[in-house]
Amino acid sequence: MELQIWGYPVFALGLTALVLAFRTMRRKRLVDDIPTSRTRGVFIGLVELKGTAESEKPFTGFLSAEKCVYYHYKVEERWSRMVTESYTDAKGHVQFRTHQESGWTQVASGKEMQPFYLKDETGIILIQPEGADIQPKNLFNKTCGRNDPLYYAKGPQGSVANSDHQRRFTEEAIPLHAELYIMGQSRERQDVVAPEIAKDKSAPLYVISTRTEKQISRSYSGWFWFWIILGLLISLGSGLLLSQQDKESFNPDWGIVALWSGFYLLSWLLGWLWAGYNSLVGLRNRVCQGYAQVDIQLKRRFDLIPNLAKSVEGFSRHERELQEMLAELRTVSKVNGQDTMDIKGASAILVFNMEKYPELKADTVFLKLQEELAATESRIALARDYYNSIATFYNTRREIFPDRLLAGIFGFKERVFINASELERAALKVKLAE
Known part of the structure; x- marks a missing residue:
């Protein structure tokens, strides 16, 4: 006993x-x-x-x-x-x-x-x-x-x-x-x-x-x-x-030994079902998360790029006006003894604008826009690649034995991949003022 x-x-x-x-x-x-x-x-x-x-x-x-x-x-x-x-x-x-x-x-x-x-x-x-x-x-x-x-x-x-x-x-x-x-x-x-x-x-x-x-x-x-x-x-x-x-x-008593060993094997089977099901659920949730990240990056591109384009257009227009004013000032200065007040007035306006916008450089702004465009497309590509990778893992796990049995019993559906052409159709075209 x-x-x-x-x-x-x-x-x-x-x-x-x-x-x-x-x-x-x-x-x-x-x-x-x-x-x-x-x-x-x-x-x-x-x-x-x-x-x-x-x-x-x-x-x-x-x-x-x-x-x-x-x-x-x-x-x-x-x-x-x-x-x-x-x-x-x-x-x-x-x-x-x-x-x-x-x-x-x-x-x-x-x-x-x-x-x-x-x-x-x-x-x-x-x-x-x-x-x-x-x-x-x-x-x-x-x-x-x-x-x-x-x-x-x-x-x-x-x-x-x-x-x-x-x-x-x-x-x-x-x-x-x-x-x-x-x-x-x-x-x-x-x-x-x-x-x-x-x-x-x-x-x-x-x-x-x-x-x-x-x-x-x-x-x-x-x-x-x-x-x-x-x-x-x-x-x-x-x-x-x-x-x-x-x-x-x-x-x-070998019957009792077999009984307790059977309890252990049954516990092992239930544990495998629990672990396999939770693993498939985790994979499915990560696939959903990956798809949501692609959508977030597309939304970011949709919201960000037009605003950047408008900002660059505004900077470009303002710098063009300053350049025209500077050209006018040079033309007037060639006429000796004429339009003295206009020259002073134009100079004052020019100095005011240069002091107000000391960092005004359209070429730098254009360069930053190009960098942001490249970075945005890179983020979308990385999000798409991550989604396709996790979807591949999920689909593979659905099809291999013995997880295929769980996928069939609990209704885990196949996930489709995202190709580049689907994202290109949603891309924004940036048209800048000349």
């Missing part, structure tokens, strides 16, 4: 392992399903980015002395000691034995991090690393004795008890210009009108990693199967405990 009581908490541990497995699977699906955005095309929400780590004032690693945007170092000291313990032998006599124990004790550590920029071919975006799951590179790893200058130069002067006078120095860091994979929540910056990536409690994942997307996905996959198998083994163990009648002999 005592063994049977332990069966229930052991089975609960198996279910806990199952929960951890599906939590890991959810993260793997996020990594696999969310397309990579460009820094210029980042919108508010969960995004995936790839680029290099950049900073205006990078740190210098404490041990590696390399430029980086984040580092964490630690110093460990080895110790060993002889331990004597007592035990009772088979005849009931108290005996003593001696063995050696050894290990490592951390004697120093430290880290520094700072906001940095992620750079790709389209631009940069600010990254706030606080609260992220940072997966850095190993930049420094060395074990040495007291004869090495590093021993005291980067470590404490004192020693731990029973020290072997060996120290291990390790440092992990995100080096400057390192290739990074980032998944996190995008939000508006408070200092300028631009997005940034930062910790958000509502976001399911915030990762800053020096590993590739494939490496991260494989890691999550490995942990998923580890937790699944561990949970199955634990559930088998709980079935054995619940079916054991006599603690003196091993004679389990």
